[in-house]
Amino acid sequence: MARYELVKRSVALITLTNPPVNALSSPVRHAIAKSMERALSDPKVTAVVICGENGRFCGGADIREFAGPLRGPPLIPVLDAIEAGRKPVVAAIEGVALGGGFELALVCHYRIAHSKARLGLPEVTLGILPAAGGSQRLPRLIGIPAALELITTGRHISAQEALKLGIVDQVTDQNACEMAVEFALKSVGKPLSSRRVSMLTTPCPPDLDALLEAATMQVKKKARGVMAPLACIQAVRAAATMPFSKGMKRESELMTTLFNSGQAQAFQYCFFAQRTAGKWTLPSGAQWNNSKPREIRSAAVIGLGTMGRGIVVSLARVGISVIAVESEKKLLENGRQMVIGMLERDAKRRGVSASLNLLKFTLSLQDLKDVDLVIEAVFEDMALKKRVFQELSKVCRPTTLLCTNTSGLDVDALAGVTNRPHLVAGMHFFSPAHVMKLLEVVCGPRSSSETIATAMSLGKKMGKVSVAVGNCPGFVGNRMLKPYLDQATFLLEEGATPEQIDKALEDFGFAMGVFRMSDLAGLDVGWRVRKESGLTGPDVDSKNPPRRRQGHRYCPIPDMVCEQGRFGQKTGRGWYMYDKPGDTNAKPDPLIQNLLETYRSRYGIQPRNISDQEIIERCLFVLANEGFRILEDGMAARPEDIDVIYLFGYAFPRHRGGPMFYVSMVGLERVLERLEHYHQAHPDVPHLEPSALLKKLVACGSPPVQKWREYIKTMHSHL
Numbered sequence: 001m002a003r004y005e006l007v008k009r010s011v012a013l014i015t016l017t018n019p020p021v022n023a024l025s026s027p028v029r030h031a032i033a034k035s036m037e038r039a040l041s042d043p044k045v046t047a048v049v050i051c052g053e054n055g056r057f058c059g060g061a062d063i064r065e066f067a068g069p070l071r072g073p074p075l076i077p078v079l080d081a082i083e084a085g086r087k088p089v090v091a092a093i094e095g096v097a098l099g100g101g102f103e104l105a106l107v108c109h110y111r112i113a114h115s116k117a118r119l120g121l122p123e124v125t126l127g128i129l130p131a132a133g134g135s136q137r138l139p140r141l142i143g144i145p146a147a148l149e150l151i152t153t154g155r156h157i158s159a160q161e162a163l164k165l166g167i168v169d170q171v172t173d174q175n176a177c178e179m180a181v182e183f184a185l186k187s188v189g190k191p192l193s194s195r196r197v198s199m200l201t202t203p204c205p206p207d208l209d210a211l212l213e214a215a216t217m218q219v220k221k222k223a224r225g226v227m228a229p230l231a232c233i234q235a236v237r238a239a240a241t242m243p244f245s246k247g248m249k250r251e252s253e254l255m256t257t258l259f260n261s262g263q264a265q266a267f268q269y270c271f272f273a274q275r276t277a278g279k280w281t282l283p284s285g286a287q288w289n290n291s292k293p294r295e296i297r298s299a300a301v302i303g304l305g306t307m308g309r310g311i312v313v314s315l316a317r318v319g320i321s322v323i324a325v326e327s328e329k330k331l332l333e334n335g336r337q338m339v340i341g342m343l344e345r346d347a348k349r350r351g352v353s354a355s356l357n358l359l360k361f362t363l364s365l366q367d368l369k370d371v372d373l374v375i376e377a378v379f380e381d382m383a384l385k386k387r388v389f390q391e392l393s394k395v396c397r398p399t400t401l402l403c404t405n406t407s408g409l410d411v412d413a414l415a416g417v418t419n420r421p422h423l424v425a426g427m428h429f430f431s432p433a434h435v436m437k438l439l440e441v442v443c444g445p446r447s448s449s450e451t452i453a454t455a456m457s458l459g460k461k462m463g464k465v466s467v468a469v470g471n472c473p474g475f476v477g478n479r480m481l482k483p484y485l486d487q488a489t490f491l492l493e494e495g496a497t498p499e500q501i502d503k504a505l506e507d508f509g510f511a512m513g514v515f516r517m518s519d520l521a522g523l524d525v526g527w528r529v530r531k532e533s534g535l536t537g538p539d540v541d542s543k544n545p546p547r548r549r550q551g552h553r554y555c556p557i558p559d560m561v562c563e564q565g566r567f568g569q570k571t572g573r574g575w576y577m578y579d580k581p582g583d584t585n586a587k588p589d590p591l592i593q594n595l596l597e598t599y600r601s602r603y604g605i606q607p608r609n610i611s612d613q614e615i616i617e618r619c620l621f622v623l624a625n626e627g628f629r630i631l632e633d634g635m636a637a638r639p640e641d642i643d644v645i646y647l648f649g650y651a652f653p654r655h656r657g658g659p660m661f662y663v664s665m666v667g668l669e670r671v672l673e674r675l676e677h678y679h680q681a682h683p684d685v686p687h688l689e690p691s692a693l694l695k696k697l698v699a700c701g702s703p704p705v706q707k708w709r710e711y712i713k714t715m716h717s718h719l
């Protein structure tokens with residue numbers, strides 16, 4: 001787990017050997033401690049260099065170990081012994097020095113970094129803080145403001161920034177390990193006390209309280225209800241106001257509180273869920289590690305609406321040449337200008353030049369005959385999409401992959417009109433597509449493993465978190481959204497207000513409640529979908545009772561809001577009112593209050609007081625209940641995939657882990673009992689009826705979410 005060698009006759013070279021990221025697992029900590037003892041006690045050794053195998057210094061503590069009782073030598077004494085040693089120790093940082101890996105570098109007396117290395121204390125993103133002395137040493141080394149920013153955001157920094165901040169002593173383009181050995185030889189005999197960071201005095205700004213207060217306000221606003229950044233601020237305060245040993249004690253107390261909070265588990269679950277989600281499998285046995293993706297050098301995007309433009313930008317900025325297609329000259333020109341503006345702003349932000357030479361704009365599908373892959377992003381209309389796919393089938397060479405950005409239509413029906421159904425898949429981006437990280441890759445029953453591998457790998461290349469899903473209406477994300485939105489509007493009928501429901505969801509951790517979010521997205525989109533599916537509008541059978549459709553409860557309030565021309569922020573009116581169209585400051589609107597009261601009295605509904613608990617339970621348990629059904633139907637391979645979709649596509653609060661993890665934390669038995677209760681009260685809402693999988697899991701003793709897959713295996717898989 002660590003290799004020990006003597007180089008240049010007097011330098012002990014300790015190489016961490018724990019692939020893939022040289023995490024500080026128990027055997028690694030043990031090996032470092034033993035190697036240091038050996039180096040310090042060997043008279044031949046005058047200096048030590050610590051580096052990591054395979055060009056990676058160290059990715060930090062082994063996060064998997066956090067799930068069980070801590071075993072092996074604790075990290076802090078191992079690190080303290082390095083710092084206190086009487087021989088100079090140099091960290092040779094290549095690849096990454098993150099978390100505990102960065103803390104390891106901080107106890108070395110010198111730090112040499114390769115120019116491509118990245119450093120950081122990302123613990124806050126795992127719901128914890130840098131608790132191996134990082135919160136106490138970094139402020140001593142670089143001062144409070146810079147340390148506070150790095151620790152509370154978990155941001156990775158480049159070697160160059162680390163040099164500027166005074167974190168590393170030298171940056172090199174050459175072999176960092178060899179440079180560190182030379183550096184170590186030169187530092188022999190020099191006094192070490194000023195190189196022991198724990199012995200430095202934290203440079204304390206005069207306005208410390210104001211600084212910490214401002215940081216507190218900022219993190220409270222940015223990460224509602226999240227404990228870790230607040231604990232990080234308290235730890236940094238300790239570094240500024242306490243001697244090192246007391247600060248370490250405070251750091252440890254804060255860590256214990258975070259460690260025992262459900263939030264740390266949720267964040268760590270998210271870390272692994274995100275990595276698990278890339279590991280797709282199809283019923284044929286084809287999977288991520290046995291299917292080769294094709295290389296995509298050129299692509300086409302059809303339709304330059306909001307989605308199409310974002311997709312063009314996402315492709316071009318990773319070096320793929322793109323032909324963008326529109327149906328009319330004016331739309332094409334408008335799209336071209338928007339795309340160029342977006343790419344230029346993006347390039348400026350990243351300090352690179354905009355890849356405009358990769359773009360071509362055209363009105364003719366004939367220009368697509370040589371592209372490797374097409375992404376159709378036209379209006380959400382099956383007949384139109386089928387026409388496009390038929391045309392593509394004729395125009396593109398037979399090996400071109402044809403993908404659709406539909407947000408819920410039948411991908412296999414589109415495959416069916418082509419001459420290559422095996423080369424058709426869904427690539428469902430989320431709006432705005434150049435910003436949102438999620439990509440649902442929709443596997444049709446006829447999509448080949450190569451097609452899925454290519455779509456997944458292209459998503460990764462574009463910086464997306466790609467999740468493979470089955471082909472059902474709404475796929476995973478939007479399928480689950482419907483019952484969630486339904487519950488919110490049913491609660492309005494029963495006596496709640498949009499403000500009350502939004503507040504309950506925002507207190508839960510969502511950045512925006514469902515009504516504020518709908519105002520932002522635009523209410524007309526859902527209205528059009530409801531009209532097209534015959535739920536509202538002139539085509540509705542007049543014999544239908546007013547609050548029932550297709551035999552189930554239906555709430556027409558969203559339709560009534562739209563009928564008044566209230567489409568959300570863009571019209572200055574929606575569920576809320578705004579000072580003018582386009583404004584974002586939502587204010588409660590007495591007209592909506594009035595609409596709700598009139599509606600309730602028209603249908604004889606006696607409004608009742610609804611608790612925040614009921615709002616959360618009805619909205620979120622029904623969301624997860626649909627997630628269970630999706631697992632039963634084999635439309636998602638595992639609960640982690642569903643959670644990743646909700647974290648990255650629907651801003652589900654990360655400290656809750658995603659809808660499936662959240663209900664597992666609440667306790668499946670309780671969730672089942674509450675769903676049964678609500679279903680009894682609302683028997684005309686089928687989504688409230690507990691799913692078979694939920695009942696099965698409860699009957700099996702409510703296993704942890706990571707084990708659900710074993711209970712799903714027997715069910716029919718489309719993935």
Ligand SMILES: CC(C)(COP(=O)(O)OP(=O)(O)OC[C@H]1O[C@@H](n2cnc3c(N)ncnc32)[C@H](O)[C@@H]1OP(=O)(O)O)[C@@H](O)C(=O)NCCC(=O)NCCSC(=O)/C=C/CCCCCCCCCCCCC(=O)O
Pocket residue numbers: 020021023059060061062063064075096098099100101122123126129130131132255256259260272275276
């Ligand atoms: C940037 C990366 C390092 C690499 O990225 P990439 O190349 O894209 O590769 P990935 O796909 O992300 O990862 C490859 C595989 O490696 C696994 N992995 C990565 N990092 C780790 C890790 N740190 N631990 C375990 N496994 C890891 C990953 O899952 C992949 O596996 P697989 O192939 O999918 O199977 C990137 O990976 C990255 O960013 N990694 C995370 C970096 C990070 O966040 N590091 C910080 C970790 S936390 C830390 O270091 C904390 C240190 C302080 C410890 C303090 C100890 C004191 C304990 C006191 C406790 C008191 C509690 C008291 C309790 C009580 O009393 O009750």
